[in-house]
Amino acid sequence: MTKENPTAHLEKRRIKSFVLRQGRLSASQQNAIDSLWPNVGLALDEQLLCFETLFGRKAPTLVEIGFGMGSSLAEMAERHPENNYIGIEVHRPGVGALLKLIEAKQLNNIRVFNEDAIDVLNQKIPKNSLDAVYLFFPDPWHKSKHKKRRIVQAEFVAKIAEHLKSGGLFHMATDWEDYAQQMMKVMSETKAFKNLSGSGQFTPRPNYRPLTKFEQRGQRLGHGVWDLVFVKTHQTAESS
Ligand SMILES: C[S@@+](CC[C@H](N)C(=O)[O-])C[C@H]1O[C@@H](n2cnc3c(N)ncnc32)[C@H](O)[C@@H]1O
Numbered sequence: 001m002t003k004e005n006p007t008a009h010l011e012k013r014r015i016k017s018f019v020l021r022q023g024r025l026s027a028s029q030q031n032a033i034d035s036l037w038p039n040v041g042l043a044l045d046e047q048l049l050c051f052e053t054l055f056g057r058k059a060p061t062l063v064e065i066g067f068g069m070g071s072s073l074a075e076m077a078e079r080h081p082e083n084n085y086i087g088i089e090v091h092r093p094g095v096g097a098l099l100k101l102i103e104a105k106q107l108n109n110i111r112v113f114n115e116d117a118i119d120v121l122n123q124k125i126p127k128n129s130l131d132a133v134y135l136f137f138p139d140p141w142h143k144s145k146h147k148k149r150r151i152v153q154a155e156f157v158a159k160i161a162e163h164l165k166s167g168g169l170f171h172m173a174t175d176w177e178d179y180a181q182q183m184m185k186v187m188s189e190t191k192a193f194k195n196l197s198g199s200g201q202f203t204p205r206p207n208y209r210p211l212t213k214f215e216q217r218g219q220r221l222g223h224g225v226w227d228l229v230f231v232k233t234h235q236t237a238e239s240s
Pocket residue numbers: 017018065066067068069088089090091094115116117118135136137138139140151212
């Protein structure tokens with residue numbers, strides 16, 4: 001018997017923050033997926049994750065949404081073996097690239113979803129469970145007609161708040177000034193969060209966020225990067 005999903009019609013209409021690119025998996029990415037996925041890959045099912053069981057220990061658990069080719073995530077996990085990391089990325093070659101890094105660096109503190117982060121948050125991540133959520137350089141969707149695809153919207157931010165612990169951090173970075181302003185506006189209007197740098201202020205890049213190659217090139221060309229770090233201060237309605 002199939003289970004009725006009362007929100008199925010809404011789900012179908014949800015505007016996605018990505019368009020799946022057709023990029024091909026390289027042979028080495030495919031090999032990494034074949035050998036590592038059974039150990040580090042996670043699937044969407046009805047069951048909420050238990051981080052202690054998943055990682056075999058009690059440790060701070062941090063999520064990176066849209067990790068791209070995974071270089072920042074692998075570097076953070078290597079530098080902070082005391083943390084658990086969950087990476088979420090829809091682009092399969094990116095997942096393959098991260099798995100190659102996990103193999104090369106012998107990391108055992110990363111687990112991976114090849115799924116839409118919204119589905120992962122809705123179906124797999126317990127409320128009030130995360131120590132941090134990272135969103136580094138989300139797709140900018142800079143044309144006016146595409147801006148509705150930007151992932152940072154009030155509803156998304158409310159969802160992040162639900163899944164962070166009280167005291168947990170939400171850290172975003174972008175190299176698009178008008179997206180940075182949009183992030184600042186949405187975050188400032190969300191009661192659950194407080195800006196760690198003071199109202200309306202951007203934050204210098206914290207050391208734990210690796211400088212990407214793309215960002216280094218941007219810096220040489222004089223392009224700006226804006227970091228925003230907010231702490232969850234209030235219990236969200238769902239958690240009280
Ligand atoms: C511009 S790239 C940045 C990648 C990486 N964070 C970096 O700094 O290089 C944005 C990434 O987010 C991923 N993405 C967009 N929406 C997503 C979603 N809803 N769930 C998971 N990944 C998503 C895209 O596939 C893409 O790889």
